[in-house]
Amino acid sequence: MVTIGTATVRTISETGIALExxxxxxxxxxxxxxxxxxxAGTALTLKRIAAVPDADRxxxxxxxxxIGESGTERWLQADxxxxxxxxVSARVxxxxxxxxxxxSEQTARxxxxxxxxxxxxVIGKAEDPAGVLTRRGRLALVEGKVLSVRESGGTIxxxxxxxxxxxxxxxxxxxxxxxxxxxGVAPKSLSGRRVRIRGWIEERGGPxxxxxxxxxxxxxxx
Numbered sequence: 152m153v154t155i156g157t158a159t160v161r162t163i164s165e166t167g168i169a170l171e172x173x174x175x176x177x178x179x180x181x182x183x184x185x186x187x188x189x190x191a192g193t194a195l196t197l198k199r200i201a202a203v204p205d206a207d208r209x210x211x212x213x214x215x216x217x218i219g220e221s222g223t224e225r226w227l228q229a230d231x232x233x234x235x236x237x238x239v240s241a242r243v244x245x246x247x248x249x250x251x252x253x254x255s256e257q258t259a260r261x262x263x264x265x266x267x268x269x270x271x272x273v274i275g276k277a278e279d280p281a282g283v284l285t286r287r288g289r290l291a292l293v294e295g296k297v298l299s300v301r302e303s304g305g306t307i308x309x310x311x312x313x314x315x316x317x318x319x320x321x322x323x324x325x326x327x328x329x330x331x332x333x334x335g336v337a338p339k340s341l342s343g344r345r346v347r348i349r350g351w352i353e354e355r356g357g358p359x360x361x362x363x364x365x366x367x368x369x370x371x372x373x
Contacts, residue, residue, distance in 0.1 A: 154196060155197050156197050157197065160195065161191060178237075179199065182290055197216060199215065201244075234259065236266070238266070241367050278312075287353065294346070306325060307323040307328060319360075320360075321360050321362050322362070323362050
């Protein structure tokens with residue numbers, strides 16, 4: 152991460168952190184379930200990942216927020232995820248950063264902290280496409296064993312069943328294959344492996360999700 156400056160909190164809500172200088176920060180890399188807890192006047196250090204746009208479509212600054220002195224500073228995103236107050240998003244922008252956040256999320260999920268105690272956030276099962284479809288239009292986690300990996304045109308299809316019109320499928324653009332391979336999740340190596348997918352669920356016959364970043368796929372084992 153690269154430090155992009157310091158700031159002071161004015162107010163905070165579920166939409167972001169309003170700063171004294173008039174900017175609004177969106178907490179990059181996570182999806183908040185509730186507003187973060189920060190008092191007015193709290194001093195922040197703002198950092199960003201180069202692969203992530205400076206601002207979102209609403210003009211909010213995408214940033215990772217750190218509180219406290221250098222060396223003992225607290226990473227707000229990791230703190231919120233570790234307490235079950237947020238989930239790791241589908242786009243973190245850096246595999247190493249993503250793994251750190253996902254480890255915190257796993258700990259919170261195992262302990263059923265915060266949002267992980269609510270049924271709506273239960274991890275979906277790829278072998279239950281009807282259940283996965285109930286998450287349509289939302290960010291969801293889905294686990295299952297990859298049956299096959301096929302390529303057609305500029306798209307790689309990661310299939311969790313034999314019937315594309317009914318079963319769960321994940322697509323990866325062929326142009327992104329090198330990035331996935333460099334991160335240790337080469338698409339063609341996923342066949343027969345158990346994986347966890349993090350993405351926005353849509354319906355294309357059966358449930359479907361697009362993976363545009365390697366951190367969206369976690370290999371769990373065979």
